[in-house]
Amino acid sequence: MSTHRDRDVVSGIIPWVGATALIGLAVIALYLFTGAAATRPSTAAPVTASDITFGPAGARVTVIEYSDFQCPFCAEYATWMRRLREKYGDRARFVFRNLPLAKHRWATLAARVAYAASLQGRFWEMHDLLYQRQEEWADSTDPRPLFESYARSLGLDMQRFRDDADAQSTLEFVRRQAAEGQTAGVTHTPWFVVNGESVLPRSLGQFERLIEERLR
Amino acid sequence: MSRPVAVPYRSHRWLPWTLAVLAYIGFVLAAYLTFVHYRGYVSPCHIVSGCETVQTSSYSVILGVPVALVGAVFFGLLFYLTVGLLRGRPPWLTSMFKIMAFLGALAMIPLFLLQAIVLRAFCTYCLATEILMLAIWILSLLLTTRARSGERVQSDAPTK
Numbered sequence: 001m002s003t004h005r006d007r008d009v010v011s012g013i014i015p016w017v018g019a020t021a022l023i024g025l026a027v028i029a030l031y032l033f034t035g036a037a038a039t040r041p042s043t044a045a046p047v048t049a050s051d052i053t054f055g056p057a058g059a060r061v062t063v064i065e066y067s068d069f070q071c072p073f074c075a076e077y078a079t080w081m082r083r084l085r086e087k088y089g090d091r092a093r094f095v096f097r098n099l100p101l102a103k104h105r106w107a108t109l110a111a112r113v114a115y116a117a118s119l120q121g122r123f124w125e126m127h128d129l130l131y132q133r134q135e136e137w138a139d140s141t142d143p144r145p146l147f148e149s150y151a152r153s154l155g156l157d158m159q160r161f162r163d164d165a166d167a168q169s170t171l172e173f174v175r176r177q178a179a180e181g182q183t184a185g186v187t188h189t190p191w192f193v194v195n196g197e198s199v200l201p202r203s204l205g206q207f208e209r210l211i212e213e214r215l216r
Numbered sequence: 217m218s219r220p221v222a223v224p225y226r227s228h229r230w231l232p233w234t235l236a237v238l239a240y241i242g243f244v245l246a247a248y249l250t251f252v253h254y255r256g257y258v259s260p261c262h263i264v265s266g267c268e269t270v271q272t273s274s275y276s277v278i279l280g281v282p283v284a285l286v287g288a289v290f291f292g293l294l295f296y297l298t299v300g301l302l303r304g305r306p307p308w309l310t311s312m313f314k315i316m317a318f319l320g321a322l323a324m325i326p327l328f329l330l331q332a333i334v335l336r337a338f339c340t341y342c343l344a345t346e347i348l349m350l351a352i353w354i355l356s357l358l359l360t361t362r363a364r365s366g367e368r369v370q371s372d373a374p375t376k
Contacts, residue, residue: 012303019299023292026244034251 034202042198044184047095050173052115052123054085055093061214064095066181066191069111069130070104070138074190078131080204085124088211096127098174099181099189106143109165111174113147116164122154129154228358232305235313235355236298239291242348245341246287253282270339275330283327287345290320294352301359314356321353 044064047053065081067074085094098115100107110130117126129150130137137143151161164170181191185198192199195214201207249271270276276283297313324346331338 015299015303016296019296022240023243023295026240026247030244030248030251034248 040198042184042193042196044186044193044196044198045180047093052096052118053093054096054124055089055091057093059091059093061088061092061195061211062095063092063211064097064193066097066099066177066186066189066193068099068101068104068107068189069114069127070107070134071101071189072134075131075134077190078128080207082128083204084207084211087208088215091215092211096123097181098177099186099191100174100178101189104138106138106140108171108174109143110137110147112165112170113151115170115173116161116167117151117154117156119164120156120160122156125154126150228360231355231358232298232301235352236295236302238348238352238355239295239298242291242345242352243288243295245345245348246284246291249284249341250282250288253284270331270335270337270342273330273335275334290316291345291348294320305359310359314359317349317353317356320349324349 044066047062047064063084065077067077081094084092098111100111114123114126114130117123133146133150137146140146147165148158148162151158190200192201194210199210201210252271253276278286294313294316297309297316300309301313327342328346331342
């Protein structure tokens with residue numbers, strides 16, 4: 001009699017234990033999944049002389065970044081990238097490629113401005129400025145005066161800067177990089193390719209570990 | 217003219233299982249968004265999606281609690297209730313599930329409108345949980361009570 005009741009109790013508990021196990025399993029899996037920086041092979045175009053780079057050409061580690069100057073998350077990552085360039089800039093090569101998203105009104109203009117600065121050897125300075133002050137220009141009705149003030153603060157030749165930013169070749173450069181990114185399967189910005197593998201590190205620490213592992 | 221008779225439980229055996237699966241998927245999605253929130257991750261800007269806008273908006277947290285966490289707890293609770301529904305269907309449990317499903321679906325309306333009108337951006341994960349909640353509510357309308365084994369099957373329809 002008691003055995004029959006025991007069996008009822010056990011069979012009554014099993015579904016609840018099973019449900020709790022499923023919930024626990026999902027939580028553990030999500031904890032592990034959201035903690036890892038997944039990598040997968042990339043078909044990003046190889047680095048060429050036309051690319052904007054930082055660091056030695058023969059470096060053992062190459063980090064390609066597809067980015068949008070108006071993307072708030074790219075701005076977040078830009079602070080990490082700056083620290084990575086400072087820390088590994090002598091051993092790793094950092095490549096910046098434009099992928100201005102259509103939904104960001106001034107992204108293409110910002111990309112042109114950054115390229116114009118690169119033609120005067122001040123790309124990374126302009127890159128940092130554009131991200132640091134993103135909130136200032138992204139919501140403005142016309143960011144051109146702000147872009148010009150950034151260029152002035154960097155000591156650029158202003159006439160040349162304006163001409164280069166407006167040049168058709170500059171627009172073609174930006175569009176070509178964006179098209180290459182989309183061909184390579186880039187679906188969001190920022191998008192990183194480290195030594196041929198697409199990866200989205202979730203923290204500066206993860207990014208450092210990725211680079212350290214490949215430098216060994 | 218004969219009145220329509222509600223389909224008794226036995227022909228709806230799939231129902232609690234379906235509800236359990238939907239609630240579990242909803243829990244996983246909401247739990248994922250909760251992890252993303254608490255890990256403080258920055259999300260990428262998607263070419264065709266506005267997930268980042270929705271996830272980082274001021275509306276993603278209510279009184280210091282992430283909406284995703286509320287969703288995870290809610291779907292988790294629904295999942296546990298479906299386990300109860302699988303084992304038997306006392307009227308109180310069926311009613312509680314129906315009420316919760318209705319409240320859940322109701323809560324999805326402002327969340328959807330926020331995305332559509334205020335943020336003008338849609339998060340795929342959020343939309344998926346909203347569709348799941350709606351599906352759970354619609355399916356919950358099919359729930360009828362079930363008597364314990366050995367007793368007569370009872371339906372919501374008036375018996376005459």
